[in-house]
Amino acid sequence: MTEKLVVIGAGMASGRVIEHLVERDPDAFDITLFNAEPRGNYNRIMLSPVLSGEKTFEEIVTHSDDWYAKHGVTCRFGEHVIRINPEIKVVVGQNGHVPYDKLIIATGSAPFIIPVPGRALPGVITYRDLDDTNAMVEAAAKGGKAVVIGGGLLGLEAAAGLAERGMDVTVVHLMGHLMERQLDEAAGYLLRKDLEKRGITVLTQASTKAIVGDKHAEAVLLESGEALPADLVVMAVGIRPETRLAADAGLTVARGIEVDAQMQTSDPSIYAVGECVEFDGHLFGLVAPLYDQANVLARALLGEPDAFVVKDNATKLKVTGCDLFSAGDFADGETREDIVFRDPSRGIYKRLVIEDDRLIGAVMYGDTADGNWFFDLIKSGTEIEEMRETLIFGPAYQGGVSTDPLSAVAALPPEAEICGCNGVCKRTIVDAINGGASNLGAVRASTKASASCGTCSGLVEQLLQVTLGHAFELPKAQPICGCCDLTHEDIRRLIKSQELKSQEAVWQELGWKTRNGCHVCRPAVNFYLLADWPLEYQDDPQSRFVNERKHANIQKDGTFSVVPRMWGGITNPTELRAIADAADKYKVPTVKVTGGQRIDLLGVKGEDLPAIWADLNNAGLVSGHAYSKGLRTVKTCVGTDHCRFGTQDSTGLGIKLEQVLWGSWTPHKVKLAVSGCPRNCAEATCKDVGIVCVDSGYQVGVAGAAGMDVKETERLGDVATEQDAIDLTVAFIQLYRENAKYLDRPYKWVAKVGLDWVKERVVDDLVERARLIEAFELSQSIYRKDPWAERAKEREAFQPLADLTLEAAE
């Protein structure tokens, strides 16, 4: 049997109810639809584009007259309902009464009018429906000044639309920042900046005292005494549920019309839906819960009971072209922690609020792409500890590491392990800091954190900074250079973990402040990239110092020195003749024997380099890399071949090492030596790697120095075979390549990470040793070749671009 259903109000919620009903059971109800507005249902959310002129009203109509006719809905549009008479189940309209079996009240909400003098003057309008919109369009056509009271979503949409239509717009907002219910202060600030860019004036903490004018609004008077001239005043301070009909009918009304989970009011025949209802203390303004209500109500009417539940809702909005998103609870609280990301240049702001290891709120401005992912995390209550450091970068970065170390560290839970080597967690370190350890050395001494490999030194310093605040001063020279605030260590870590494989990726992802770095950072980044991604990244000569680009050492007069390689310091008459011939041919002013057991040709002109290389190549000589941050030489003594004290073939081992290692790039130069006995004629005990042969085998020492500092090597290990000595050396150099800061010689690096840390990986852990050797070989498949032979073919590049002196002479 068909029942009579009367619906009061043709809005988005009731429209959805009617859709469900006619779809599921077209014959169940005979529907009469009242609407005070002289039109049917349209998409109210889209009124803003109508105001700004981007859309016409026709484009936002959801139910046309034809639609209502087709589904047999009796429309009484433009007719106000005067009262409901529940005793006899009748709705009384202006044009007559209609009996009902079931009634739906969907009266929506009414704009809140602040009770100030002048509120009723012509020229003061609200922003709620199409008539309001049309009134604004009409007013804007005359131009002039508009004052919008209210800096919430509606007010800002009105302001933007009016500005778009050429009015001079001022927004007056009572609170400290715009859209305070959806945005925090920082996002509100960005929104304000964007609006101001569009020419809209924004006044916050501004309270309206009166609207003044004779026959028409002329100005808005603020409590501060300031008067804002206004041809149009838009009041958009908020909405309240429209409950008058329901209250008059004796239904239970609190702030809204009270309904149960089936949307039933206190009268079993009367239902309510949309912005006019109150359920479980909640009011509703967003469209998603309204649609949920509509669905539940339609099912209830059709006898398929369902229950409406209040869900946490995300707000994803576009206010005047600015993307913003908020979800969950983002108020501050003692038990809550924040993760914040800002990119001022792109106008991006993101803030996550965390409580008990769960994401409970998120605010985003400018880039809201990951909004739904965060919203899912909020809804599901997922534990986020594992991804905490990279959480704010969204799903794309899970598994990577944060680029904003300070806030990531601040957000770490107390039990998070900071120092993996010594198993020290955040709480222990923070306790030590609170107990008086006020610098890295003191924390190291009292907790052992960062006392081993040292890679967590940055984290410990950040903890000092987070815990002590301004009382802690970071040691100087922390950032790589002025182009980027990250340290060398952070950059190396991020290149690996985020798999950054090009300079552009590094500049972009790590927030470089310059277009392509500078002479300080670019050579470092170039090295880090080629060391970590030997196959993917191509060495960039333009990011190298002149010596490495030219494969020769620049001298103070702009000429170059040329040093061919002499493997293990061994040469022969053919090579010596070739060197002598080249010295003659290119008029080399100085020929010198170097400390690395080879011959230096000093004073070669830049344009002669390819030719002299070609000549030397013809005699079998290759580059000695005397100019590179890479393997320089392996100095040897004559060993068992000739020396009466020699214990092993030190020369032979030196040659083998040089042949394995040559061509490799390292953080700084690397010099080796092999002595045939403890008399140590090759001075191996002050080299980066120095091997001393003994009767029982080979003593491999590392981290010596004989430059600005003088330091004896430390024993990496004693091994029995030549191959083991080579393996230890290669593994050590690869570990250095993978971890050291650019321009740290091995002794400096070992001082930071500790010899024990190096030994663990190179000597004790055979799997890691094999991995290091394999990684080195992979890199050498690219770099173990003679750069002279390659560049000798490019003679043109070494010549002047043009010679204008000849033209001048003509």
Place this chain on the structure above:
Amino acid sequence: MSWVDIGVVQDIPLRGARKLKTALGCVAVFRTGEDEVYAAMDMCPHKGGPLSEGIVHGHHVTCPLHNWVFDLNTGAAIDEDASIRTFSVRVEAGRILIDGSKLAGRSAA
């Protein structure tokens, strides 16, 4: 002005430089990462370093000898009271043209 064609832009490495011999001495012709071309005397006022061998970054070049940095737009040194002489350069259809009237060597004569 008399514009002299000195070659194509691609003759200079990206973020690099080449020397140009002139009656005034060597001039360095730079190509930035954005493919803009600049020219300046190839001699650092500090110790005479060849700027054409320096690292080009943004609109700057760093002298290879002691890391003095110069703005290629103005020739001014950064944080030093010094500058290098710059020359007008145009790029037309991929070819580099330099103002030859300033390079004729009158000032050197």
